[in-house]
Amino acid sequence: METKSRTFLMVPYYLWMVLFVVAPIVLVGYYSFFDIQGNFTLENYQNFFTGTYLSLTLSSFWYAFLITVFTLLIAYPTAYWITKTKQKQLWLLLIIIPSWINLLLKTYAFIGIFGMNGSINNFLSFLGLERQQILYTDFSFIFVSVYIFIPFMILPIFNALDKLNPALLDASRDLGASQWVTFRKVIWPLALGGVKAGIQATFIPALSLFMITRLIAGNKVITLGTAIEQQFLVTQNWGMGSTIAVFLIVFMVIIMVLTGDREKGVNQRGNY
Amino acid sequence: MKSLLQITGVLLVAVAVLIYINSQLTDTSSRASSGTITVFNWGEYIDPELVTQFEEETGIRVIYETFDSNEAMLTKIQQGGTRYDIAVPSEYMIEKMKEEDLLLPIDQSKIPNLENIDPYFLDLPFDPGNQYSIPYFWGTVGIAFNPTLLDGQTFESWSDLWSPELEQQVILVDGAREVMGMGLNTLGYSLNSTDEQELRQATDRLKELGPNVKAIIGDEIVETMRRGEAAIALVWSGQAADIMYVNEDIDYSVPQEGSNLWFDNMIIPKTAGNVEGAHAFINFMLDAEIAAQNADYVGYSTPNLPALDLMDPEITGDTRFYPTEDMREELEVYRNLGPVMLGKYNEYFLEFKMSMNRN
Numbered sequence: 030m031e032t033k034s035r036t037f038l039m040v041p042y043y044l045w046m047v048l049f050v051v052a053p054i055v056l057v058g059y060y061s062f063f064d065i066q067g068n069f070t071l072e073n074y075q076n077f078f079t080g081t082y083l084s085l086t087l088s089s090f091w092y093a094f095l096i097t098v099f100t101l102l103i104a105y106p107t108a109y110w111i112t113k114t115k116q117k118q119l120w121l122l123l124i125i126i127p128s129w130i131n132l133l134l135k136t137y138a139f140i141g142i143f144g145m146n147g148s149i150n151n152f153l154s155f156l157g158l159e160r161q162q163i164l165y166t167d168f169s170f171i172f173v174s175v176y177i178f179i180p181f182m183i184l185p186i187f188n189a190l191d192k193l194n195p196a197l198l199d200a201s202r203d204l205g206a207s208q209w210v211t212f213r214k215v216i217w218p219l220a221l222g223g224v225k226a227g228i229q230a231t232f233i234p235a236l237s238l239f240m241i242t243r244l245i246a247g248n249k250v251i252t253l254g255t256a257i258e259q260q261f262l263v264t265q266n267w268g269m270g271s272t273i274a275v276f277l278i279v280f281m282v283i284i285m286v287l288t289g290d291r292e293k294g295v296n297q298r299g300n301y
Numbered sequence: 302m303k304s305l306l307q308i309t310g311v312l313l314v315a316v317a318v319l320i321y322i323n324s325q326l327t328d329t330s331s332r333a334s335s336g337t338i339t340v341f342n343w344g345e346y347i348d349p350e351l352v353t354q355f356e357e358e359t360g361i362r363v364i365y366e367t368f369d370s371n372e373a374m375l376t377k378i379q380q381g382g383t384r385y386d387i388a389v390p391s392e393y394m395i396e397k398m399k400e401e402d403l404l405l406p407i408d409q410s411k412i413p414n415l416e417n418i419d420p421y422f423l424d425l426p427f428d429p430g431n432q433y434s435i436p437y438f439w440g441t442v443g444i445a446f447n448p449t450l451l452d453g454q455t456f457e458s459w460s461d462l463w464s465p466e467l468e469q470q471v472i473l474v475d476g477a478r479e480v481m482g483m484g485l486n487t488l489g490y491s492l493n494s495t496d497e498q499e500l501r502q503a504t505d506r507l508k509e510l511g512p513n514v515k516a517i518i519g520d521e522i523v524e525t526m527r528r529g530e531a532a533i534a535l536v537w538s539g540q541a542a543d544i545m546y547v548n549e550d551i552d553y554s555v556p557q558e559g560s561n562l563w564f565d566n567m568i569i570p571k572t573a574g575n576v577e578g579a580h581a582f583i584n585f586m587l588d589a590e591i592a593a594q595n596a597d598y599v600g601y602s603t604p605n606l607p608a609l610d611l612m613d614p615e616i617t618g619d620t621r622f623y624p625t626e627d628m629r630e631e632l633e634v635y636r637n638l639g640p641v642m643l644g645k646y647n648e649y650f651l652e653f654k655m656s657m658n659r660n
Contacts, residue, residue, distance in 0.1 A: 080652075247518055
């Protein structure tokens, strides 16, 4: 009886998964085998490995990598610091709130801040320095992306650090470990699950960022996401768009696998 | 768990109240309604007051949606999720939509104001006899520039953009046809070229422009130029007019090698649910006074002859925005190149964009 009702309750989930997860992936795979005129072809895959798309993929990875590294560099100390404060929830809330605001709105705000006559340049000229081109550079692209991803990196790392049993740290100190050694041998490995989750939440979306590439980087940075959008909406070449999407999915799976032993890790170590 | 239920309850009640208020509001505004029409237009391409005026005069409620490229519009109409009654594509897209059987024929007897339209803009090759489309606006592609930020450069020729002094100064519009067209025109080729060799050369020429390019963006160009953020931009004529409306320093020029002349026409897509209403809307927009007010607001060139008489002669006599017929002869209209060629244009355009990253 119970198992029956349980299977019954699973039906909406299975339906959801099939309709919105499995079916789209299958369709993307299917479309990737057709050219712009609707003929079956493998040309899209061949095309992907020619100069333009390959360098597009590489540069996409490079930018996603940079974004992830900087996000991690900022997010880890911040998360660590929050666990040490008295008002943990308040600080966490203050960091989370900006992520509730629509991404595009925040991006538009940066156009104003980084512009030739924006706040930063006004400040520079106030100091008697020359105005700098900030908008439409690699710097502005990475800065804004990092800003957007920081909350998504802080949250999992904070959760992992917060769950750390303080007794372990005391034990480490009692046994004569320096602070650095404690961090390296105790804190880092125990919170690694959170870091991996944060990397997943940053690196994968960073590969497919698209509006920011136009608004902040002036299309001088092209990510896989931008290329897919262009293929579907402008060129109407659904085949090539799907092919890029297939590769994006493959890259995502690889990254998931590489950073994947998260649950296992947390459980095992959380049981200490 | 209990508080979760409470929150959900509160949210549900709030949503129900809001839906009720909303339905009350819409009810009162469309009481005298004779249906609705859904208009699908470019962004910033109509005076919103005119939409209200149309609703008041006819009792037809207007749902207004915008798009930012012909291709995006086509995709939405092909998918048919929304019952668009009016759309405003450009000439090559009308040709394509006709081929794909996405248009309904227009009953000209229901559009008496059609007589206002300059015959020059009627019966064009992309739609002989205006069976499917009625002119809305027309214009050119050219260079908007801010002389106060430049040392006296002018832009008589496309190749002026390649001048080494203009490093990081030029903004391009994010459109494959516009940018590739510029590359082709610079070399003296047709902007409808389908010759691989010519496209290859145009792309290589564009790559040399790389160091001068500040950004490749969309509608944000207008704001960027207004604020004096950039000195030079490749724009559509109406965007230039929009920019000049706010920032009087800006000038606009159509280079001598030739450029694009375009027409945006109103069409009734196959998805239409209110064909009568769509005709009423087209006729309304062709009224001389309405067209004049709209052209004043939007800044593009109107094909409506009596409307021109109602407008400021300083604007309608400005050959930068109302080039004479002789000048128009020098310009080229985009042809529908078909999906394969359009794909090639976009591949080359992508290659050009990618090349900038290595600078």
